[in-house]
Amino acid sequence: MRRRSIISAVLAAAVALVCAGTVALTTTPTAAAVGGSGPYPADYETSTGLANHTIYRPGTLPPEKLPIYVWGNGGCSANGTSQLNFLREIASHGFLVIASGSPNGSGSTTSQMLTQSIDWAVAENGRQGGKYYGRLDTSKIAVGGFSCGGLEAYAVSNDSRITTTTIFSSGLLNDSDDYQLRRLTKPIAYFIGGSSDIAYPNAIDDWGKLPAGLPAFMGNLNVGHGGTYGQTNGGEFGRVAVLYLKWRLKGDTTAGTNFVGPNCGLCNTQWQVQQKNLTLDGGTPTPSPSVTPSPSPTPxxxxxxxxxxxxxxxxxxxxxxxxxxxxxxxxxxxxxxxxxxxxxxxxxxxxxxxxxxxxxxxxxxxxxxxxxxxxxxxxxxxxxxxxxxxxxxxxxxxxxxxx
Structure with missing residues (x-):
C-alpha cells in the first residue's frame, strides 16, 4: 500500500503548513466580494451559546427556511474565518453555515465541534424568542470540511441528522479508519484538487471503497491542495459547492444537473468527473458509470x-x-x-x-x-x-x- 502509506505520512506532516498558508491568504482577502454573490448578502457572527464557532448567515433572513451546513477548517484550525470567502458565499445563497473555531481564532478543532454546531442550530430553531426560531430547516443538514477538516466530517457523517457529506481535498489516512466509509448511508461528494493535490490518492482510495449503491460524486479540479477558497466568492470550489448544496439541501434539480449523467454541467469541462448511483430526484438509482474527460480504459x-x-x-x-x-x-x-x-x-x-x-x-x-x-x-x-x-x-x- 505504498501510495496510501506515503501520502498518509506526508499529509499528516504537511497539512498544517499547507493550511496555514491558506489561513494567511483568506483571513484578510484582497479580492473579497463582501456579502457573496447570492441574493442574500451575508457575513459572520458569533453566539454566546456556541463557544469557539463562527456563524455565517444572510444579513436579512430570507422568507424560506435556511438549510444548515457545518464545516471543519483546513489543518483542523480553530480559525473560523480561514475559509471566509468560501463560507460567506455559501451563506449568501440562503444557508446557515457554521464553522468550527472563532473568527481569527487559534488552536485546533475536533470533530465533536461539528456535532456541537448541529446541536446548537437545532436548539436555536426551537428556541422561542430567538432570531432563528422556526427559520432553519433542521431536516436538511450537510457536513463538510477541507483537508484535516474533511477527516472531521467523515467522523460525524453517521449522525442521523446529516443529509449529505462533502469532502474537500481530503481522504482517510489509515485503512483502520475504513469503517467510516462502510457506515455511510447518505449521499457523499468529493471536491479534490487534481492529481497534484496531496490528498488525491487517499480520496481515490476512499472512492473505491464506498458502499455499493451509495450515491456519490467526485470532481477533480487541477488546482492542487490549496483549492480556491481565498479567491473572490471562494472561486470555482465556492461556485460548485453552492450548486451541490442547492441540489441536496434545497431540492434544486436544475443545480443537480451539474452533477448527474454523462452530459452533466461539470462533465467535459476543466473538472474531471466520476459518478456513482446518482439520480436527480433521489429515487432508486441506476448504477452510473464513471465519467471523466480524460482517456481511460473501457470497462x-x-x-x-x-x-x-x-x-x-x-x-x-x-x-x-x-x-x-x-x-x-x-x-x-x-x-x-x-x-x-x-x-x-x-x-x-x-x-x-x-x-x-x-x-x-x-x-x-x-x-x-x-x-x-x-x-x-x-x-x-x-x-x-x-x-x-x-x-x-x-x-x-x-x-x-x-x-
Whole structure:
C-alpha cells in the first residue's frame, strides 16, 4: 500500500503548513466580494451559546427556511474565518453555515465541534424568542470540511441528522479508519484538487471503497491542495459547492444537473468527473458509470459464471505507474451465499492493496472471495471489491462463481 502509506505520512506532516498558508491568504482577502454573490448578502457572527464557532448567515433572513451546513477548517484550525470567502458565499445563497473555531481564532478543532454546531442550530430553531426560531430547516443538514477538516466530517457523517457529506481535498489516512466509509448511508461528494493535490490518492482510495449503491460524486479540479477558497466568492470550489448544496439541501434539480449523467454541467469541462448511483430526484438509482474527460480504459464486459453470479471490471483511475480498479459482483437468477472472482491481471500489474474482498496472490491469476459482510446477495443485488495496483489497468478479465 505504498501510495496510501506515503501520502498518509506526508499529509499528516504537511497539512498544517499547507493550511496555514491558506489561513494567511483568506483571513484578510484582497479580492473579497463582501456579502457573496447570492441574493442574500451575508457575513459572520458569533453566539454566546456556541463557544469557539463562527456563524455565517444572510444579513436579512430570507422568507424560506435556511438549510444548515457545518464545516471543519483546513489543518483542523480553530480559525473560523480561514475559509471566509468560501463560507460567506455559501451563506449568501440562503444557508446557515457554521464553522468550527472563532473568527481569527487559534488552536485546533475536533470533530465533536461539528456535532456541537448541529446541536446548537437545532436548539436555536426551537428556541422561542430567538432570531432563528422556526427559520432553519433542521431536516436538511450537510457536513463538510477541507483537508484535516474533511477527516472531521467523515467522523460525524453517521449522525442521523446529516443529509449529505462533502469532502474537500481530503481522504482517510489509515485503512483502520475504513469503517467510516462502510457506515455511510447518505449521499457523499468529493471536491479534490487534481492529481497534484496531496490528498488525491487517499480520496481515490476512499472512492473505491464506498458502499455499493451509495450515491456519490467526485470532481477533480487541477488546482492542487490549496483549492480556491481565498479567491473572490471562494472561486470555482465556492461556485460548485453552492450548486451541490442547492441540489441536496434545497431540492434544486436544475443545480443537480451539474452533477448527474454523462452530459452533466461539470462533465467535459476543466473538472474531471466520476459518478456513482446518482439520480436527480433521489429515487432508486441506476448504477452510473464513471465519467471523466480524460482517456481511460473501457470497462471489461460482464462475464457470467455458471453458478449464479456475474462480475464486471472497470478502471476507476489511471496514472503513470498505477491504477485503481473496481469489480462489481451481481447475483444472477437467485440469491447466493458467497462469491469467488477469478481475476486475471494484465502483464506487469501488481496489486498493492485490496478492499472489500479477500485475495490470494497479487499478480497474474488472482482469486478474490467475499468478506463476511458482502457475500450474501439476493437475486439482482450487487456488491464488490476494489483494489490499487502498479502498472496499467486495461485488459484485465474477471469471472464469478457463487459459493
Amino acid at each position: 471489461t464486459p460482464t462475464n457470467g459464471g455458471p453458478q449464479g453470479c456475474s462480475a464486471a471490471y472497470s478502471v476507476q483511475d489511471q496514472w503513470a505507474g498505477g491504477f485503481v480498479a473496481a469489480v462489481n459482483v451481481t447475483a444472477v437468477g437467485s440469491a447466493i451465499n458467497g462469491w469467488r472472482v477469478a481475476l486475471t491481471l494484465p502483464t506487469g500489474a501488481t496489486i498493492t492493496s485490496l478492499w472489500n474482498g479477500i485475495s490470494s496472490g497479487t499478480s497474474g491469476n488472482v482469486t478474490v472471495t467475499n468478506q463476511s459482510y458482502n457475500g450474501r446477495l439476493s437475486a439482482g443485488q450487487s456488491a464488490g471489491f476494489g483494489f490499487q495496483a502498479n502498472g496499467t489497468g486495461a485488459g484485465a478479465t474477471v469471472t464469478c462463481t457463487a459459493g
